[in-house]
Amino acid sequence: MVSFNVFKNTVLLFVLVMISCGSKSKPKDNLGTNQDEILKQVKNDKKIIVGANQTKNYLTLLKGKRVGVVANQTSVIFKDESNKIYTHLVDSLMALNIDIKKVFAPEHGFRGNFDAGESVKDDIDTKTNLPLISLHGKSRKPSKEQLENIDIMIFDIQDVGVRFYTYISTLHYIMEACAEASTPLLIFDRPNPNGHYVDGPTLKIENKSFLGMHPIPLVHGMTIGEYAKMVNGENWLTKALKCDITIIPVKNYTHDTFYSLPIRPSPNLPNDQSIKLYPSLGLFEGTTVNAGRGTEFQFQRYGAPFLNKKKLKFTYTPVENFGAKNPKHKNALCYGEDLKDETINGYMTLKWIIKAYKNSTDKSSFFLTSGFTRHAGTDKLQKQIVDGWTEEAIKETWQDDLKAFKKVRAKYLIYN
Known part of the structure; x- marks a missing residue:
């Protein structure tokens, strides 16, 4: 089940990766390819193009479908080279006659104006009149009923590559809900501004929470798309379900590419x-x-x-x-x-x-x-600090876990 097109010119090799990870029940749409297919991109000096901007690569997947969108204030399509002019993804898709049924909002809400940890209620978006389903209120996972009239879901949120930044936990729950409902998930990838390194203590599974759901280091060095591949590949969804995901990768990006976020990803990360x-x-x-x-x-x-x-x-x-x-x-x-x-x-x-x-x-x-x-x-880090360990000594205790993680991470990387 491999479906992809290769576009070549003198400076760019771009492969649109579609990762098919069908759930245990038959998915509604076959949007993906073998999850071992990994995108390879060459380094060049061309401008980064985020997944959402590549409309020609995904509009055909949305036409005639009932669409749900997981989004916040960072979910935009840029309109100029400076990235200072943009339209919200939801507004753009509706203008293109895509049938969006509802929007699911993570921590900080659809407009990104709620405090960290603040409970967000379901609402109606005043601009589009679309239902806003909160994923940081009574529930953090869409219900079966909320997905009943959805043929395909979109996930498009800017992350910063830190385990306790909760957007990747929201991604987990979206993937799980979609896998249970056999609903395909389309992921618009964006650069990770901390994606050029891996560091910090690795989560021990007994400390699992919404601030960290999987055994990854504090700084994981992956984009949302790469992380989604890892969630599937490492069988982290309940009952080892697989989510049928298609990733629209970032063009002209590597993990060494500097990326300045044009929109604050949450209220307290301003620059x-x-x-x-x-x-x-x-x-x-x-x-x-x-x-x-x-x-x-x-x-x-x-x-x-x-x-x-x-x-x-x-x-x-x-x-x-x-x-x-x-x-x-x-x-x-x-x-x-x-x-x-x-x-x-x-x-x-x-x-x-x-x-x-x-x-x-x-x-x-x-x-x-x-x-x-x-x-x-x-729980070791607090004890080490209290006992007077040096930073160098503490970091030395992380190295075996970091080495093991990097080996696993390599299987899921899309970018150099």
């Missing part, structure tokens, strides 16, 4: 610096230290009232703002570090969380143990 620092500072979410929420420099600083003000002299006061109604230490003066000009690329670091712990005047309440374990994916 490239915050996205680079997120794998490191995101661990503060499992502590009582503020990581910049309630300021305009989210994930570019950290602080708390109980940190040693003689050693950590930078100060700021978190307040209620967009994406942070109740930030940690709201309206309280925090002592910490300003990292907005810090240079970091290609690795995550523990130096700031170790430094904050060492300079805490209240170590007993520094960690929110269950929350920190869910973020770290292991």
